[in-house]
Amino acid sequence: MSLPRKWVAGLLFLACFVFAGFSDAHALPAFARKYGLRCSACHEAWPQLNPFGQKFKDNGYQLMNDRDAPIWQNPSYWPVTFRITPIWHRVSTDKVGVDTAAGPNTGEVQITSHGFDLSGLDFHTGGTLDKNISFYVLPSSDNTASFHFETVMARLDNLFGSTWLNVKLGKFELDNLLSEKRILTLTGNGGIYQLYHFSPLGDTNGYGQIGDNQLGVEYMGHSYNDRTRVSAALLSSNDGTVGLPAGNSYSGFFAASQAFDTGKLGVQRLGFYAMVGEAPTQFLSSGGVPIPGTGFGNKSFSRYGFTGQIYLGKLDFQVVTQHGSDDKYFATATSPYNPVPGNVPSGALPAGARNATWNGFLVEPHYVFSPQLIFIGRYEGINVSQQALAATPSDAGNIQTFTIGYRYMPIMTSRAGFAWHNEYNWLRQSKAAPDGTDLTSSELLLGFDFAF
Amino acid sequence: METKFMKSSLLLGAASLLLMSAVSWAQMTKYQEDQRLNMEAHVGKYTGHAADAQANYRRYCVGCHGVEGDGQGENAQWLDPQPRNFTLGQFKCRSTPSGTLPTDEDLYNSVGRGFDRSVMPIWNQLTNQDKVDLVAYVKHFSSKWTTEKAGEVFPIPAEPEVTADRVKAGQALFQKLECWKCHGVEGRANGPSSDTLQDDQNRPIKPYNFTEGSRPKCGSTDRDIYKIFMSGLDGTPMPSFIDNVKPDEAWDLVFYLRTLQPKNAYNMKERAIAKQLGLKPIDPNAPAPAAPAASSGGQP
Numbered sequence: 209m210s211l212p213r214k215w216v217a218g219l220l221f222l223a224c225f226v227f228a229g230f231s232d233a234h235a236l237p238a239f240a241r242k243y244g245l246r247c248s249a250c251h252e253a254w255p256q257l258n259p260f261g262q263k264f265k266d267n268g269y270q271l272m273n274d275r276d277a278p279i280w281q282n283p284s285y286w287p288v289t290f291r292i293t294p295i296w297h298r299v300s301t302d303k304v305g306v307d308t309a310a311g312p313n314t315g316e317v318q319i320t321s322h323g324f325d326l327s328g329l330d331f332h333t334g335g336t337l338d339k340n341i342s343f344y345v346l347p348s349s350d351n352t353a354s355f356h357f358e359t360v361m362a363r364l365d366n367l368f369g370s371t372w373l374n375v376k377l378g379k380f381e382l383d384n385l386l387s388e389k390r391i392l393t394l395t396g397n398g399g400i401y402q403l404y405h406f407s408p409l410g411d412t413n414g415y416g417q418i419g420d421n422q423l424g425v426e427y428m429g430h431s432y433n434d435r436t437r438v439s440a441a442l443l444s445s446n447d448g449t450v451g452l453p454a455g456n457s458y459s460g461f462f463a464a465s466q467a468f469d470t471g472k473l474g475v476q477r478l479g480f481y482a483m484v485g486e487a488p489t490q491f492l493s494s495g496g497v498p499i500p501g502t503g504f505g506n507k508s509f510s511r512y513g514f515t516g517q518i519y520l521g522k523l524d525f526q527v528v529t530q531h532g533s534d535d536k537y538f539a540t541a542t543s544p545y546n547p548v549p550g551n552v553p554s555g556a557l558p559a560g561a562r563n564a565t566w567n568g569f570l571v572e573p574h575y576v577f578s579p580q581l582i583f584i585g586r587y588e589g590i591n592v593s594q595q596a597l598a599a600t601p602s603d604a605g606n607i608q609t610f611t612i613g614y615r616y617m618p619i620m621t622s623r624a625g626f627a628w629h630n631e632y633n634w635l636r637q638s639k640a641a642p643d644g645t646d647l648t649s650s651e652l653l654l655g656f657d658f659a660f
Numbered sequence: 661m662e663t664k665f666m667k668s669s670l671l672l673g674a675a676s677l678l679l680m681s682a683v684s685w686a687q688m689t690k691y692q693e694d695q696r697l698n699m700e701a702h703v704g705k706y707t708g709h710a711a712d713a714q715a716n717y718r719r720y721c722v723g724c725h726g727v728e729g730d731g732q733g734e735n736a737q738w739l740d741p742q743p744r745n746f747t748l749g750q751f752k753c754r755s756t757p758s759g760t761l762p763t764d765e766d767l768y769n770s771v772g773r774g775f776d777r778s779v780m781p782i783w784n785q786l787t788n789q790d791k792v793d794l795v796a797y798v799k800h801f802s803s804k805w806t807t808e809k810a811g812e813v814f815p816i817p818a819e820p821e822v823t824a825d826r827v828k829a830g831q832a833l834f835q836k837l838e839c840w841k842c843h844g845v846e847g848r849a850n851g852p853s854s855d856t857l858q859d860d861q862n863r864p865i866k867p868y869n870f871t872e873g874s875r876p877k878c879g880s881t882d883r884d885i886y887k888i889f890m891s892g893l894d895g896t897p898m899p900s901f902i903d904n905v906k907p908d909e910a911w912d913l914v915f916y917l918r919t920l921q922p923k924n925a926y927n928m929k930e931r932a933i934a935k936q937l938g939l940k941p942i943d944p945n946a947p948a949p950a951a952p953a954a955s956s957g958g959q960p
Contacts, residue, residue, distance in 0.1 A: 241738075243781075244723060245720075245723055246719070248720070249723065260720070260785040260786070262785075273777070273778065273779070273781065273782070274875075275777070433784040433785060469788060469789075470787070471788075474787065475786075578715070579718070
């Protein structure tokens with residue numbers, strides 16, 4: 209085939225693809241099948257919720273008419289959606305410790321790898337068990353098909369007929385205004401909110417990750433039109449890991465927000481959140497191996513900040529701020545006690561150790577050209593405001609990252625959804641390379657994100 | 661051979677003509693509809709513009725009501741009741757007489773309220789401006805809005821105090837107007853005609869079941885119920901009673917209908933009175949009892 213013919217064939221293929229996309233965006237599977245609504249009714253762009261979708265979720269996956277109970281469903285309806293993402297991506301990290309003739313980890317090289325890959329597979333199943341009793345179960349696999357329960361929860365909705373009384377129990381996403389589980393980006397570093405998982409270099413607290421689904425019980429209330437929302441959750445301090453692996457410690461997560469009608473601009477929402485808790489710093493051990501459930505030496509941590517959803521017509525900005533703090537024992541990876549509970553502190557805390565604190569900011573602008581095409585950007589900056597040890601460089605562990613991309617959803621019927629996704633992420637963490645300099649990484653990703 | 665060829669040519673020509681007519685008609689309809697994109701709606705301080713609602717209509721409404729507003733969205737096949745066909749310019753929930761167009765506020769309230777016993781949700785998450793824009797967009801589907809004005813809003817007198825006499829008078833009216841034939845003697849939607857009902861498009865339709873606890877189609881308040889039977893639900897067998905029932909009697913009927921409903925925020929007094937009276941369902945074979953003399957207050 210001559211070159212022009214190849215070009216013509218390519219253009220024809222592209223044209224077919226593009227024009228096929230002029231069919232309107234339709235409903236996302238599962239809930240859309242039940243109600244006959246299009247995906248775009250609930251999603252600004254799948255999977256991010258719009259205010260109507262947020263209200264639907266807050267009502268316990270109900271439209272709040274008398275068709276919410278399963279009795280009204282078509283008997284062939286099965287509330288399940290499978291989601292998986294085949295991709296091609298290129299990942300590059302500039303300073304990776306490698307072994308050389310001089311010994312282990314004596315060298316440092318840039319590693320770039322690329323190729324075709326696969327995400328994990330999610331089985332989303334949710335809905336109502338009866339009017340005002342909702343559920344969500346999400347078995348999720350990694351890309352080797354190793355499964356775990358990402359979400360398992362049942363919720364009593366609108367208790368005593370009040371939208372202010374909803375209680376759910378199980379493993380669930382915290383009531384984050386900007387949901388990481390509905391994130392529009394897919395790369396390794398851009399597919400999560402760094403702010404939701406941050407801890408300073410050397411910090412061992414893995415329990416304050418507000419981006420992870422947690423085990424607990426949540427009260428949630430909202431006004432009839434969902435403009436005002438409040439929630440409070442009591443969580444086991446185990447970062448959502450089943451089997452009681454930590455000690456008998458709990459955390460709390462609180463969120464509240466208020467939305468405002470600003471006419472043609474849209475519905476603006478401002479809110480705040482706080483996570484405070486304690487978690488173990490030490491475990492009893494047997495033969496040197498920690499015994500699950502024996503955590504003790506609980507120390508405190510907190511994360512709190514403001515959230516905002518600002519809509520300017522088709523352009524919107526999602527904003528999250530955070531001030532975080534970890535107890536000095538977490539921050540210096542110190543166990544406060546000898547292995548037997550009740551012993552005096554071991555005194556191993558480094559001299560001058562103090563709590564680690566940091567401040568972060570996240571802004572994620574979207575331009576929703578149509579429910580089928582969305583352009584995404586994000587910037588996150590996290591600065592450690594107080595290192596646990598004064599000798600540590602003040603900027604060590606700081607993170608700057610940006611992500612840009614777009615999602616084009618040419619086909620979304622009430623039986624399936626299909627998105628072409630293209631994204632680039634860049635991240636730098638200060639002083640995190642083996643040689644103590646900045647570590648940067650980047651990722652380019654192209655792929656199909658589909659649900660059926 | 662030649663005759664056969666001529667016949668074939670004629671058939672082909674006729675078919676082409678029909679096809680072209682259909683295409684032209686569709687294009688003309690679309691053209692006329694586009695011309696109506698300058699349609700406005702006015703609710704309170706808000707002025708809605710149809711052109712501004714195109715994106716929201718496509719996002720929220722088109723799946724059921726269809727691109728052309730004809731109720732034939734992709735999901736319509738799964739829905740019962742079927743989505744409203746906006747091109748007919750016929751609406752159930754009105755504060756205007758039967759056969760007339762509703763006010764913009766009637767449509768606005770429908771968008772914000774949603775409809776029980778259907779999948780039409782409550783769209784109160786949208787801004788007020790968005791909802792008024794959508795009302796204008798709904799109107800642009802029907803040429804009726806360019807040739808007719810909305811009907812005159814019929815007055816609703818102030819709600820009187822509920823009394824035992826009024827409840828009994830309402831029950832008498834329920835029998836006299838033969839509401840029971842569709843709604844059943846206990847309001848269970850099981851009257852003798854209930855299984856035979858069809859809407860204007862010959863689709864089966866069920867009467868409202870007062871006992872199941874769902875919201876009435878056009879609102880929950882006493883005024884909403886008053887409006888429903890005074891205006892009728894156009895396009896359904898539910899007639900307008902505005903010419904047959906005096907406004908004060910209409911309130912009596914509202915009070916009686918409240919006694920048929922399960923306990924809710926609006927019927928505490930009516931249910932208490934019904935219990936006190938030991939109110940029994942009507943006997944359709946008995947002659948309609950006369951309304952108590954003291955039932956009615958001032959007549960309009």
